[in-house]
Amino acid sequence: MNNVGSETRKVRTGVDVGGTFTDLVLVDQNTGKIFLGKRLTTHADPSRAILGGLERIAKESGRSIESVDDLVHGTTLVTNTIIERRGAKVGLLTTRGFRDSLELGKEIRHDRHDLFLRRPEPLVCRRLRQEAGERINAAGEILLELEEASVRAAAQEFKASDVEAIAVCFLHSYANAVHEQRAKQILQSELPGVPITLSHEISPEIREYERANTACANAYVQPMMNRYLTRLDSRLREAGFAGSLSLMLSGGGLTRIEAAEAQPIHLIESGPAAGATAAAFYSRITQIPDLISFDMGGTTAKMCLIEAGQPERSNQFEAARVSRFQKGSGLPLKIPVIDLIEIGAGGGSIARIDQMGLLKVGPQSAGSEPGPVCYGRGGRRPTVTDADLVLGYLSPTYFLGGEMELDMDAVQRALHEHVAEPLNIDVLQAAIGIRRIVDENMAAATRMYIAEKGRDPRQYALLAFGGAGPVHAHSLAKLLGVKRVVVPLGAGVMSALGFLVAAPAINLARSYAGRVAELDWQRVNALLEAMEQEASRFLTRSGIASEAIGFRRCVDMRHLGQGFEIPVDVPDGILDARTADTLAGSFRNAYEMRFGRSIAGIAIEALTWRLAAVGPAPEVSLQFSVSDRAEAGPHKGSRMVYFPETGFVTADVLDRYRLGPGMRFEGPAVVEERESTTIIGPHCKAEVDASLNLIIELAEVPRQRSDAPGEPAPLTVKIKEVSRV
Known part of the structure; x- marks a missing residue:
């Protein structure tokens, strides 16, 4: 088996399993070429989409699965398992007198004014929390020896309850772990085969509540993740893959599958961390040191600050918040993570009318099954992607490079039934409202995230990626006061590239x-x-x-x-x-x-x-396999596109793969590629840099008066001819 960071690797593949799409990037270090792929996620068995995507991208690159030396993987399975509460039945063994620490928490209300405040439910119910006689003080001195009989009694209670995993958290075990280690030996002899998480191994730090939560969370997801990783590794081997399988950590580094199986909680933010890692890579490539990383996929949007070419980092994380933006409303975990904010705003976010008669968007998502209405896979309620289609941002015939034709008629019916008719507005106004709400939600979350760090969003450029990121980047940048937007080629699968530029x-x-x-x-x-x-x-x-x-x-x-x-x-x-x-x-x-x-x-x-501790990052040159088409003309046609500041305008549609280095043009324009679409507003200036990134300078456009409420008068803005510098 090859090793992470080994110089013998020649063909590497990154795979990001998201809530809607599974993204793939293949890098051939022999030629420097990069190949991109995207498939709908198969939630019942994510390995199906991974294998199907791997077979296809290998074929498109003229290679085979056998020729792939390294596969780097990230997944949302850990965080989804905790959010959806479908993990293992966990038993907790703790110091006598501390059985209810998971319930008590910090005794702090995250919202002191909410009379109906909901706290996150512990991952381990009270009847599965057992106590052992022992005590070690903060200096690591043993005050009371471990009562081994109490550990054996707890083991029998766990056995009778059919627990699938066990967490052990003794007081001050970070200072002296001898009692946790002995308890593990006893539990293993009484319950062979049951995975055991020791708190001093997963989080050797002060603060009992957070350490216990982290140990319980690791035990909660461990059986599921071990089954998933074992199945994925087995199926990859059966398909001919003989290389190394490694995974992205929440802190942005890579780890081996064995370490991931032992401590899967460190993968809780592996997918978003890959996006932030890729953003840091592009910060260095574009020589723009300060960026807002904006990753909007089908299910969520993630924002992260990149300063001096590096992402913000933290040593704690809150999982499964019961209140979307409120700190303290989730389960606190003490693990190293890339510090970012994640909200339920993606292309698949569902629009609905709430009990007050107000239009809401998300956080519920249509995902890939059934997906947005326009996918024609059984979705019935309109989503952000459906609204984007009505407003002209997406092509009904070129979604996923033309592999998926979008159903405009079905979208209009769904918008009319679920939004327009209840609000007594027309379909166009409904689509505008959905778009405006999701953009405002993302802007509000970004402002709060940046303000908490004492920063000003106007001092940053916006790097947009993910399938929906470039579609919404123009609107988000204007709401934040950002003047420059950067969109990489292959933005729709850029998180998967993050796996390949990350260091062990x-x-x-x-x-x-x-x-x-x-x-x-x-x-x-x-x-x-x-x-x-x-x-x-x-x-x-x-x-x-x-x-x-x-x-x-x-x-x-x-x-x-x-x-x-x-x-x-x-x-x-x-x-x-x-x-x-x-x-x-x-x-x-x-x-x-x-x-x-x-x-x-x-x-x-x-x-x-x-x-x-960090090893050397792999070198990746941005030589996309499509860049040799840049000599042909980029114009594909034109269509009407809605912009809040102007209403509908005629925008030229450009082929992203035919935009070569040095080309410049002015908006309004729609730039299409297989994995995503970039929207460029009126009078905005765009240039393609040497690495095929779109560098977009935003411009203020005076708002036009509407001829009818909610229906701006059409305004045609002539796009300049694309020129080569």
């Missing part, structure tokens, strides 16, 4: 708390050295040369008495007493940047020390 990586953490001025620096150095050795062993087993591994160290810090921390970089080399002043100064600067003020005269403490 591992993130480790160890909690050692204390005032910075009083830390035992010998202990800190030993802790960091141990993490470096563990990370090096992990990556070298994946074929990475030890000298090629890069390390980044940081520590979570706070003022004494505060409840939450911010990360601060830790200098390289051996640390000593002089490091205290360096860390304190870095913390004050980071605190002032985030909160706009500094606090003097209060002690500063460190809590959790972190290490990120």
